[in-house]
Amino acid sequence: MTRPHRVHVIGTGLMGTSVALALRRRGVEVFLEDANPHHLRLAVGLGAGTPVDEGVRQPDQAPDLVIVGVPPAALGAVIAEALERYPGAVVTDLGSVKAAVLADVSARAPQWLDRYVGGHPMAGSEQSGPLAARADLFDGRAWAVTPHPRSRPEAVEIVEELARLCGALVVRMSSTEHDEAVALVSHVPQVASSVVAGLLTTASEGQLALAGQGLRDVTRIAAGDPSLWSQILSANAGPVARLLHEAAESLHRVAVALEKGETSEYAGREVRRFLERGVTGVRRLPGKHGKRPETFVSVTVLLPDRPGELARLFSDVSSAGINIEDVRIDHSPGAPAGLVQLAVHPDAVSPLLEALARHGWDVHR
């Protein structure tokens, strides 16, 4: 196992700073650089590492791993430059698209390609910049590692160890397999979210006043940086466009069926089939820690909007020896309370209800 000891992060935005914080948590020495001095200062202030100019003066202090966390359009040039600047280092990146970047690096730095191995942590946020970074961002998440025929085995190993040090689960695949997969699980969902959110631009205040959690779930990622996402989508244009045509056909069929209305039994069947296909698809998603999905049961608790109430609820549940598998909090605008949905194993439901009743919680099932 090759553990990275001295790491350089180029690009201290959301992703680069999160990786740096995760590595610092594991005692790895981290140096930072960014084209934007303000981002660099913020990342240093968050404890993510030392600026490269201050920290590295001796040749024996060169990094063994360089991690490039810049926007997709800049990746090829920055990776090629890092391969040249740090001849003893393996270079990886955090980019959301892999085949175009590999082609770019192959063209710019063919002589050093054996030290480049692509990577893509499947975790992030609709926010950007170092202030949105989190050390635990990668815990339990997949991290795609995309070796190519010329990658050195020890370069692949150090990149996989990086992912594990950050708490992620390694998924090894080629760059083209990766791009096909993320078109489906990340890029088309982003477009779908933007389509729905785009419809809101002409909504009236009265319509928006009815917005609930369902709409918020579907549109959260639509707030992502348009500059970043247009680079991602155009770098993976073929696979994304193919799936969008398929999705557009499906939407067209359901719209036509709805227009035929209740009078047609066929239309009803078509709409139901469309919805059932969605249920089947969502059930295929892996559960916690990449395991098979488990069916948990949700118990909803009314939470007064006062400091310390959430901590008291968790403490009452944990003192009954019950593991909370997942948690979600819904806020009603204007109401001085929230609804906390606790997802637990089916066997834990009765003990949970007893514990909540014992401690005086208001439960909704």
Ligand SMILES: NC(=O)c1ccc[n+]([C@@H]2O[C@H](COP(=O)([O-])OP(=O)(O)OC[C@H]3O[C@@H](n4cnc5c(N)ncnc54)[C@H](O)[C@@H]3O)[C@@H](O)[C@H]2O)c1
């Ligand atoms: N945002 C996400 O959810 C997410 C998730 C996984 C992977 N990624 C990938 O991670 C990479 C970074 O995304 P982010 O969300 O952290 O973006 P970000 O905007 O938060 O950070 C990018 C940083 O790169 C810096 N930068 C730009 N050009 C540079 C250059 N030439 N040299 C040095 N620094 C430069 C910027 O100043 C900025 O600090 C992208 O390639 C993206 O595809 C993003």
Ligand SMILES: O=C(O)C(=O)C[C@]1(C(=O)O)C=C[C@@H](O)C=C1
């Ligand atoms: O949680 C989110 O905000 C994300 O959408 C993160 C997400 C994703 O689609 O899963 C977005 C882009 C990435 O390249 C990797 C992760």
